[in-house]
Amino acid sequence: MTTGTRIIYADNAATTFPKPPEVLSEMLEVYTKKGVSPGRGSYDLSIEAENLVDEVRRQVCTFFNGDDPSRVVFGYNATDALNLIIQGLIEPGRHAVSSCLEHNSVLRPLHYFLQQGVIGLDLVSFDSEGFIDPGDVAKTIRPETRFVIINHGSNVVGTVQPVEQIGDVCVERGVPLILDVTQTAGIVPIDMQKWGVSAIAFTGHKSLYGPTGIGGLVARVGLDVRTTRFGGTGLDSRSLIHSQSYPQRLEAGTINILGVIGLSAGIRYIERQGLRRLYEEKMVLTRRLRDGLSAMEGVKLYCARSLKNHLPLLLCNVEGIDPEQVSTILDGDFGIATRAGLHCAPLVHQELGTSPRGAVRFSFGLFNTPEEIEKILRAMEAISRSQRKG
Ligand SMILES: Cc1ncc(COP(=O)(O)O)c(C=O)c1O
Structure with a gap:
């Protein structure tokens, strides 16, 4: 498949591009034939x-191995879902555990409540390979800890965290574990029940190959999340009290049905191809790029010694050149789209020592090819060589 443009798109961790034509045609078909307001008439x-x-709620619940489709709540994206769960669980005087690997969509709501004096907060760090130690999570949990919230797969260094062990810690201590699966959903299988995960937040437009504007929350039975936004649900319209049954408890207003259908088509698309096969194909490309870049003079890779438990993305810098400039040259001179800077995860860069300028991220999706990796390597070689020559 071609992208329809001449670029090599290596920014799939921001959003996957292009989308499979099957996803788009299903969306169009539904909107021309059935796209009326659900649950109202x-x-x-x-x-x-x-x-x-409701069928898509069941599909999403099965995909993540949740335990009740009515606890699949649709929202705009992962940020929206993370806000819903964080604000819906927080209680004054309680405490939260999170990590330095988090995206701003977790860090900013937590920081807001910390600054307001509502909660206490501890952030665990990661090792030189980019992994959190479950023992550190255990050490930071206090009697008043309300939840642990962890980024399953880092959008900066690409590591996939040992959530099964973190889940064991949380189950043993009786603290809900919330996972941000924005980067891992559609890449590695996610099993909420097996891992002891109480809720996940996902987005539709990354490796689930859906459109933007759809994402959500899957909560386990037993985790009660407070309503933090109110409005019409199509249920019990006479009452001025927002419906407390799920999923309406956490959904207000007309659902993005076009997004829901696109999400469903995207999940079906990747399941048809086989998650494991897709993952392996992307990791072949990632390993080739890692090997090429790590042998290159003047290029520094971060946290990528082992690509076990890793996403198909790599972070690097060319010594002596600002990452924004590298990204601009890659785009302007070589037609390669990457993302430079802090990737909305400032604490990861602080820990790596790459703050405040950040680094360059390459991230791969279904439509990248081995030839593209060779072109990226040649481009990086040319950039680092011209820098060395001064
Ligand atoms: C780890 C992580 N969490 C959350 C988000 C936010 O996702 P969205 O912009 O779809 O809300 C991102 C986006 O890149 C991310 O990488």
Whole structure:
């Protein structure tokens, strides 16, 4: 498949591009035939639209091995879902455990409540390979800890955390574990029940190959999340109290049905291809790039010695050149799209020593090819050589 443009797209951790044509055509079909407001009208088409959304709740619940499809809550994206869960669980005087690997979509809400004096907060760090030690999580949990929230896969260094062990710690201590699976959903299988995970937040537009504007939360039965936004749900309209049954408890207003259908088509698409096969293909490219870059004079790679438990992304810098400039040259001179800077995760860069300028990230998706990796390597060689020559 070609991207329809001449660029080599290596920014799939920001959003996957392009989307499979199957996803787009399913979205179009639904919107031309059934895209009315779900759960609001009593006419057949509205009931059909509601059934479609409920079917996708079941699909998403199965995909992540949650335990109740009504606890699949749709929102705009992962940021929205993370805000829902964080704000819906926080209680004054309680404490949260998180990590330095988090994205701002976790760090900023937590920091806000910390600054307001509402909660206490501890952030665990990561080792030189980019992994959190579950023992550190255990040490930071206090009697008043309300939840542990961890980034399953780092959007900066690419490591996939040992969540099964972190889950064991949380289950033993009776503290809910919330996972931000934004980067891992669609790349590695996620098993909420097996891992003892109480809730996940996901986004549709990355490796689930759906559109932007759809994401959500999957919560386990037993984790009660407070309503933090209120409005119409299509249920019990006479009451001025927001519906407390799931999923309406956490959903207000008309659902993004086009996004829900796109999400569903994206999940079906990757399942048809096989997650394991897709992952292996992307890791072959990532390993080739890692080997090429690590042998290159003047290029520094971060945390990529072992690519076990790793996403198909790599972080690097060319010595002596600002990462933004490297990214601009890659784009302007070689037609390669990358993401430079802090990747909305300032603490990771602080720990790596790459703050405040950050680094350059290459991230791969379904449509990258081995030839593209060779072109990236030649481009990086040319940039570092011209820098060395001064
Ligand atoms: C780890 C992580 N969490 C959360 C987000 C936020 O995702 P979204 O922009 O879809 O809300 C991102 C986005 O890059 C991310 O990488």
